[in-house]
Amino acid sequence: MKIRPGTLSALAAAVVLTGCSIGNPTSSEVSLQYGSGPFDSRKFVECETERDVSDVNDDHYYYPSGQRDFSFGDGDKMDSAALTSTTQDSQEIKVTGTVKFTLNTDCTPFTDPTGKAWPGGKLQMFHELIAYKYDAAPTDGGEQMKEGWSALLRNYVGAALDRATDNEALKYPWQKLYTDAPSKAQWERDVLAQLPKVLKNLTMGVDLMTINSVLLQKPGIQPDLMEGLTSKQAAQLRSEAAEVDKEAAANFPGGIPGYQAYQQQQAVNEAIKSGKVQVLPVPQGSPVIVSPTR
Incomplete structure (x- = not known):
C-alpha cells in the first residue's frame, strides 16, 4: 500500500505532538519545567515565561x-x-x-x-x-x-x-x-x-x-474595654457641659441666682412644648399655673 507524502508528513506531526508537553504561562505567570519519565531523572530544566513545547513526560508548575x-x-x-x-x-x-x-x-x-x-x-x-x-x-x-x-x-x-x-x-x-x-x-x-x-x-x-x-x-x-471607654467619654462630656454652665452662670445678669431662674423657666417652656405639662386657665393678672399631664 502506497502512502502519499502529505499523509506521511501529517502522521509524523501527529507523532511529534503526542510525544510533547506544552508549557504555556500567561502574561502574569512564570512556569518551572522539570524533566521526568522512564529514561530521565527528575530534574529542573528551565524557567518559562512564554509558550514552550517539551518532552511529553515533563512537568510544568505555574506561579504568579x-x-x-x-x-x-x-x-x-x-x-x-x-x-x-x-x-x-x-x-x-x-x-x-x-x-x-x-x-x-x-x-x-x-x-x-x-x-x-x-x-x-x-x-x-x-x-x-x-x-x-x-x-x-x-x-x-x-x-x-x-x-x-x-x-x-x-x-x-x-x-x-x-x-x-x-x-x-x-x-x-x-x-x-x-x-x-x-x-x-x-x-x-x-x-x-x-x-x-x-x-x-x-x-x-x-x-x-x-x-x-x-x-x-x-x-x-474587648467588650469591657469598650464599655469603660464609653463611660469615660460620657463622663468627660458631662464634665465639659458643667464647665460651660458654670461659665455661663458667672456671666449671666443677676449672677448664679439669675441664671438658675432662667434655666428653670426654660425647663418649664420645654415641658409645655413637649406636652408633659398642661397650662390651666387663670384670671388675668394671676400667676400661670401648670400641672403634669396624665
Whole structure:
C-alpha cells in the first residue's frame, strides 16, 4: 500500500505532538519545567515565561508573577482568620487587614546560604523547599492556585505577620491604637518594617517573597474595654457641659441666682412644648399655673 507524502508528513506531526508537553504561562505567570519519565531523572530544566513545547513526560508548575493579597479577618473569603496581639498594658486586641506581596520569580542562578546552587534561581528554591510540599502550584497555565497555596500563605506570610504585629503592639497601650490615629498609623509602619525580616527568618534568610504594603484596620477590643471607654467619654462630656454652665452662670445678669431662674423657666417652656405639662386657665393678672399631664 502506497502512502502519499502529505499523509506521511501529517502522521509524523501527529507523532511529534503526542510525544510533547506544552508549557504555556500567561502574561502574569512564570512556569518551572522539570524533566521526568522512564529514561530521565527528575530534574529542573528551565524557567518559562512564554509558550514552550517539551518532552511529553515533563512537568510544568505555574506561579504568579504579579502582586497578590493576603487578607486576614472575619468572613469566609479571607485567607486567614483575624490575628490577636497583646498591647503594652496587657490587653488583647483583634488584628485584621491586608498584606500586599509579590512572589520572587527571579530565575537567575544563585547559591543559598547553605551553599546549595539553584540554577533556576529563587523561584526554583521556593518551589522545591516550600511550595512543592504544599502541592500549591497548578500544572496548567491560567488556572487558580491550588488549595495548598492558601495553607502555604498562612504558614509563612500569616505566621510572620502574627509575630510582627505582636512585637509592635507591645510598644503601645490599647487606647492609643484604638483612638489615636497617629499612633495606629505608626504601628502599621512598624509592622511593615519588621514583617520582611521575620519572613526571611522562615525562608533561610532569602527574600523569596517581597512585602509591598501592610494595611491594618482599627483593632478590635474587648467588650469591657469598650464599655469603660464609653463611660469615660460620657463622663468627660458631662464634665465639659458643667464647665460651660458654670461659665455661663458667672456671666449671666443677676449672677448664679439669675441664671438658675432662667434655666428653670426654660425647663418649664420645654415641658409645655413637649406636652408633659398642661397650662390651666387663670384670671388675668394671676400667676400661670401648670400641672403634669396624665
